[in-house]
Amino acid sequence: MYRILHKETLTPVTKLYVIEAPEVARKARAGQFIILRVHEEGERIPLTIADYDREAGTITIVVQEIGASTRLLGTLNEGDCLASFTGPLGTPTEIETYGTVVVVGGGLGIAPIYPICRALQEAGNHVIGIIGARCGDLLFWEDKMRGVTDELIVCTDDGSYARKALVTVPLKELLESDREISCVWGIGPAIMMKFVALTTQPFGVKTIVSLNSIMVDGTGMCGACRVSVGGKTRFACVDGPEFDGHEVDWDLLLTRQRIYLDLEKQAIEAYEQHLASVES
Ligand SMILES: Cc1cc2nc3c(=O)[nH]c(=O)nc-3n(C[C@H](O)[C@H](O)[C@H](O)COP(=O)(O)OP(=O)(O)OC[C@H]3O[C@@H](n4cnc5c(N)ncnc54)[C@H](O)[C@@H]3O)c2cc1C
Ligand code: FES
Structure with a gap:
């Protein structure tokens, strides 16, 4: 039984869930993900492990409610159980002592960078975090992030909170400064990760991104999550989700993320009709 022990609203579209899953927690590491189903016939939803407590x-x-399945998950409450919760999946983040590193989290990407920052700090790195969101209302975990970074830069696209800038602006400033940056992580929407990689490329700084391609089985069998990295086909679920951002074919990823757009629209319409019929 994968019971929801705690549920919290982080922003108007983002919810946090603490799930009872001792087998997953025992092996979980930064950078990995799980796949859950709300009910037996439900869609499989891949979600990054934002934190774990082995004891x-x-x-x-941390889940952004964007479509039918994530909204359905949002209707569950503390005490309810999920039908399945499989993981940890994917290859963990390569944690080494690099020196000074920059970890960038955009929007929902703030959740996956939290355990990565913590592991990098524990390994003795000087961790500079950059977190950003479209507006202040969509920003979360600023305090939690301060606890796992040596420096934290906060920005919003519209300037409604903290510095008005896209996350790539302070990143470029750091790269142009006399500080030696050994490695950069960028996690968030694909378009943001593409621009993080484009920002670091002229400086030749190794850049790791976490690819959120469409996934089905999460075990390398179905091929749904295939991406092109360094001209080679890779499966994000088993070869990643982390890859060298300078080698990713971003245009292919962005196109493949949109292939089920019509079906997703139909699913949302059906879900809204179902809600309306239940409420009337
Ligand atoms: C490795 C990985 C980690 C992820 N971590 C998180 C996370 O921590 N928090 C979070 O909120 N979201 C995360 N996502 C994205 C999340 O899986 C999708 O938002 C979710 O599946 C959408 O389902 P839906 O039915 O609500 O929306 P839909 O309307 O079905 O889809 C909305 C959008 O979500 C994406 N999506 C849909 N189905 C899938 C799928 N099976 N696999 C991947 N993407 C899909 C597509 O871009 C699609 O356009 C992650 C995805 C991957 C691959
Ligand atoms: S999700 Fe099926 S191969 Fe990766």
């Missing part, structure tokens, strides 16, 4: 046997996930 308590829990996994924390």
Whole structure:
């Protein structure tokens, strides 16, 4: 039984869940993900492990409600159980002592960078975090991020909170300064990760991104998550999700993310009709 022990609203579209999953928590590492189903016939939803507690046997996930399945998940409450919760999946982040590193989290990407910053800091790195969102209302975990970074830069696209800038602006300033940056992580929407990689490329700084391609089985069998990295086909679920951002074919990823757009629209319409019929 994968019971929801705690549920919290982080922003108007983002919810946090602490799930009882001792087997997953025992092996979980930064950079990995799980796949859950709300009910037996439900869609499989891949979600990054935002935190884990081995002793308590829990996994924390942070979910943005964008379509039918994530909205359905949002209707569950503390005490309810998920039909399945498989993981940890994917290859963990390569944690080494690099020196000074910059970790960039955009929007929902703030959740996956949290355990990465913590592991990098524990390994003795000087961790500079950059977090950003479209507006202040969509920003979360600023305090939590301060606890796992040596420096934290906060920005919003519209300037409604903290510095008005896209996350790539302070990143470029750091790269242009006399500080030696050994490695950069960028996690968030694909378009943001593409621009993080384009920002670091002229400086020749190694840049890791986490690819959120469409996934089905999460075990390398179905081929749904295939991406092109360095001219080679890779499966994001088993070869990644982290890859060298300078080698990713971003245009292919962005196109493949949109292939089910019509079906997703139909699913949302059906879900809204179902809600309306239940409420009337
Ligand atoms: C490795 C990985 C980690 C992720 N981590 C998180 C996370 O921590 N928090 C979070 O909120 N979201 C995360 N996502 C994205 C999340 O899986 C999708 O938002 C979710 O599946 C959307 O389902 P839906 O039915 O609500 O929306 P839909 O209307 O079905 O889809 C909305 C958009 O979500 C994406 N999507 C849909 N189905 C899938 C799928 N099976 N696999 C991947 N993307 C899909 C597509 O870009 C699509 O356009 C992650 C995705 C991957 C691959
Ligand atoms: S999700 Fe099926 S191969 Fe990766």
